[in-house]
Amino acid sequence: MNDSSVPSVPDDSLSPAGRVAAIDRLVSHVWMVRAFLKHCDEAIDDDELQEIHRDLYDFMLALGPALASGDDAVYLKQAKKKLSKLRKATELFVAIQPEVSGHTNFQMAARSLQTAVDQIVPLVKS
Template sequence: MTPEDAVQRCNTILAHAWMVRTFLKHADEVQDNEDMLDVPRTLYDSIRAVEPAYQRGDHADYLRRLKGKLPKLRRAAEHFAAHFRDFSPHTNFEMADLSLRGVVRELEEVFSALALPPG
């Protein structure tokens, strides 16, 4: 996988993360819990951190920044997976969990394909 291919793939993956972020940002069930609100904040921070590099077409910087955010994304996904049922057993939360874990797994796969170990 070339760096350009990796950036395009990662940007698509991050689009899924953005949708999870949007759902959680507006989910009434989690609005009073700072730990759970850190999940959409982490997603926002990670996605926006790579945006300038994407706009410049700087693939190396994009991948470096995203690789640096990957541990935070992983922790956020793990926290969400461990605690979302405390707030709601609704299918929307289950699908957000599945999607967020998929985002992390797919990002890890992209970095593996680049021969760069995940963050």
């Protein structure tokens, strides 16, 4: 099974378990961007970058217990509850990324995060 295959548009035929699995695969991208931002030198003195990586972590942390217990309904409820925070953190990062650094690592992090969140949103809302 190819775990990288995630629908780019909401698939109404996905079961709750299928939506959780798809969201969880995309969260791996969010995790990598969060780790990059947390450990980059630019974040040491940048309150906005620190806020972004904390908000990304908050989204993922909220999903962990439901994922571990296999409770798809709670997972999707938590994802919906935390979705606005994830979206705001993503929008902020994409907006400030050129000011923070024009390095390819930052450009790709912004693109990766935006792509993952763009795919998470319809899965959470469907």
